[in-house]
Amino acid sequence: MRPLFSNNTLRRIEQTHATAHPALMVRAGKGAAAWIAAHFAKQVVTVVAGPGHNGGDALYCAAELHGLGWPVIVHAIPPRHTKPALAAALKAWQRIGEVHTDCPHVTDGLVVDGLLGIGLDSAPDDTLVRWIDAINRHRGPIVALDVPTGLNADTGEIPGHAVRADHTLTFLADKPGLYTAYGRDHAGEVTCLDLGITVEADLAPAAFLVATQPLALPPRQHASHKGTYGTVAVVGGASGMTGAAMLAGRAALQCGAGKVIVGLQDHRIHFDPHQPELMIQTVDDALTAPLSALAVGPGLGTTTQSVDSLASTLSTAVPVIIDADGLNLLARHAHLQRSITQRGAPTILTPHPAEAARLLGTDTRAVQADRLYAAQELSSRYQCAILLKGSGSICTAPGHPPTINGSGNGALASAGQGDVLSGVILALVAQGLPPLDALRLAAYLHGLAGDQWRQDHPSGIGLTASDTIAGIRRLLNPLNQEADR
């Protein structure tokens, strides 16, 4: 897992190395130029520099690219007050070429965005907006330095306009905002250039990025039977929403849970013709089975019967995953919130941003403005493991640092994907993974199934939740894995 550092911590690191030689700004500019020269054919490059040190990085990058024989055009916004390091960078470039102070109009080649980095303090002003829009109009490659201008590096929020880069070369250490909320859409592919600095071991990361499969299920023993892998129940499926519970049940089954019961509130359905292995029962019957874990919420509805079903699941002594309407009911009913804090077994909440907002008594915008904070606040308020869905899903639990999931893409924005995710988590918990491990692995596999599907469907249109289940099952059974002994 890759550590991700906050702006405050990065400032501390920068101060510690303030006297480094060459200066960090020079290293950033040269490092960026070397990376660009190694990854693109020589072409015209328009370097756009802002009024802070991000602009300084850009100016050293311009000088270095010029030295490598690239045709370089520089546009810069002058700073409002004197900044010695920036002034030195400007001087270095002015020995080579001209500085244009008008808004760039780029027609070809590559653009380097050095307008703003971690110094963004609010929505960009009118001048910056014009320059950002000019960069975004460019149809060729855009390389952002440190952070795409306008993106909050801590949170991935965009308070106004932001550059949409194809690549971001981020300096010293990785930043959470590049991977969650709007970060993925604006940063493009991220490369971290450490500038030859090792981050001090005593500096705590703000979060970790899960960029590769974080763990695996233990191999299956010969001497095992279906009970070894748990009996689980999905509780939900009110009239008109039975599909949600069925999808969660199918996902749990296909991800290895031994026995899967689907406790439906709609008593008219007794059988899943596409997955006859599922045992379709009433909620009451499902809850009397000797269960290993439960998921409640897919298609649960918000009737009195739904409240009773949720209350019954919370009174069990097994891990419970609460999703969808289960979360909406929890947000509304204080007695359900009390039951959660009194449970002896783990409880896992898997909200999307709107559900998280209801649980926190705020709005979706506030949740999205700081997803790491929202997830941690939920986990401490409810004393639960949390998976906050959305681009760059956050997983956390009390006493554990948050992680940002690095897999997934917009193809997964389709009906039933949340139900599938609940079923995967349920299966992993039933097979013995602790809640937070189950969340991280489930989020990663779910996203990766979407990424693999997208390789064959580049526009990302039409991925169904059922396709995703099949993809996750393939990922759980990789080819060439050492066979059971």
Ligand SMILES: NC(=O)C1=CN([C@@H]2O[C@H](COP(=O)(O)OP(=O)(O)OC[C@H]3O[C@@H](n4cnc5c(N)ncnc54)[C@H](OP(=O)(O)O)[C@@H]3O)[C@@H](O)[C@H]2O)[C@@H](O)CC1
């Ligand atoms: N930290 C590190 O380890 C390293 C840092 N390095 C680099 O330094 C960068 C940080 O530099 P930074 O602090 O000067 O901030 P940065 O983003 O360039 O711009 C801030 C300036 O922009 C302006 N401004 C801000 N918001 C605005 C708004 N909404 N609307 C309009 N203007 C706005 C404001 O300008 P002012 O008002 O002061 O004229 C402010 O001063 C960092 O991202 C990295 O690239 C590397 O060199 C080496 C390692």
Ligand SMILES: [K+]
């Ligand atoms: K930038």
